[in-house]
Structures are given as structure tokens and as C-alpha cells.
Amino acid sequence: MLAFEKSLSFGFIDNRLVHGQVGVTWVNALGANLLLVANDSAAQDPVQQNLMDMVISEGIQTRYFTLQKTIDIIDKAAERQKIFIVCKTPQDVLILVKGGVPIKFVNVGNMHFSEGKKQIHKTVSVDDNDIATFKELEKLGVTCEVRRVPDESGEKIADLLNLS
Structure with missing residues (x-):
């Protein structure tokens, strides 16, 4: 998941994209008023969008953009918008960061x-590509951590992967 405001850049990764915990708990904890799913597949799938919209808190707007569209328009966001960006993979986050989306913190939900992945946390399993991506995000100054719910203390991915 990613939340973006002009003063705060926060991201979120969940391979399920939007579900109840994301659509209610995280949105409310972050004070977001717009949930943006940055995912090429979801941007083209109205059925998936409708299912995700069903679990979003009332009064929260949703957008389903491709990664490129997110890169192209994120800087046009109004100051009043508190945007929560949800991505499916760390690779998607890296594309956004390299494209100029000012993400400085990512929560991995x-x-x-x-097969081919190793479990590093109860809810997080990674393969070599994921590890390389998290390393690159760290080098770019993006802090990544695992936190299942907002009031839980987070564990840094760098520590879980012995990157520090």
C-alpha cells in the first residue's frame, strides 16, 4: 500500500490488492480520502474493480490506474487529496519510484x-527477484517494512533480509 500526499509519501504492497483490512482499517488509519490501485491488470478489469470497491469505506474515492498513468498524473494531485496507493508487488513500487512517484516508505502487508519463495515473515514470502527489488528500493532511500495492521510495530524488510 502506498499513501501519497505532498508532505508524506507512503506505499503499500499486498498481492491481494484491496480487501477489507486495506479498504477500511488502513484507509481510516492513514486518513486517506482517495485509494489508488496502481496495477496494470486491475486497471483493465472492471469486475475486479467492482469487487474491490465493495470493501472500501464509505466516502473514499477509488481510482484504478496503470503504473504508467500513476507516474504521469500523480503530481497533478490536489493538496487536499490524501492518496493511498496500493501495489501488488515490490517491482510495481520500484517502477513507480523510478518514474518519479515520491514514495519514501512502503508497508508490505x-x-x-x-514455489521458489522463502518465508521471511508470517505474511511475506520472497524470491530472488523480490530480494533484489527490496535492495534497490533501500538504495533509493525507500524504507520498507512489514506491518499487518496500523497499530502493530513494524519490522524492516532490510533487517528480515539482513540487508543492513
Whole structure:
């Protein structure tokens, strides 16, 4: 997940994109008024968008943009907008950061285990590509941590991967 305001740049990764915890708990904790899903596939899938819209807190606007569209328009956001950006993978976040989206902090909510991945946290499993991406994000000054819910203390990905 990623939340963006002119003064604060916060991101969020969850391979499920938007579900109840993201659409209510995190949105409310961040004080967001716009949830932006930055994902090429979801941007083209109205059925998936409708399902995600069902779990969003009332009064919160949603947008489903491709990564490139997010890069192209994020700087046009009004000062009053508190945008919470949700991405599916760390690679998506890296594309946004390299494209100029001013993300300085990323929370990793969930990255499912699958073949070829190793579990580094209860809710986070990574492969070599993910590890390389987190290393690059760290080098670019982006702090990444795992925090399942807003009031839980976070664990830095760099520490979980022994990057520091």
C-alpha cells in the first residue's frame, strides 16, 4: 500500500490488492480520502474493480490506474487529496519510484508463499527477484517494512533480509 500526499509519501504492497483490512482499517488509519490501485491488470478489469470497491469505506474515492498513468498524473494531485496507493508487488513500487512517484516508505502487508519463495515473515514470502527489488528500493532511500495492521510495530524488510 502506498499513501501519497505532498508532505508524506507512503506505499503499500499486498498481492491481494484491496480487501477489507486495506479498504477500511488502513484507509481510516492513514486518513486517506482517495485509494489508488496502481496495477496494470486491475486497471483493465472492471469486475475486479467492482469487487474491490465493495470493501472500501464509505466516502473514499477509488481510482484504478496503470503504473504508467500513476507516474504521469500523480503530481497533478490536489493538496487536499490524501492518496493511498496500493501495489501488488515490490517491482510495481520500484517502477513507480523510478518514474518519479515520491514514495519514501512502503508497508508490505502480504506477499503469498509460492514455489521458489522463502518465508521471511508470517505474511511475506520472497524470491530472488523480490530480494533484489527490496535492495534497490533501500538504495533509493525507500524504507520498507512489514506491518499487518496500523497499530502493530513494524519490522524492516532490510533487517528480515539482513540487508543492513
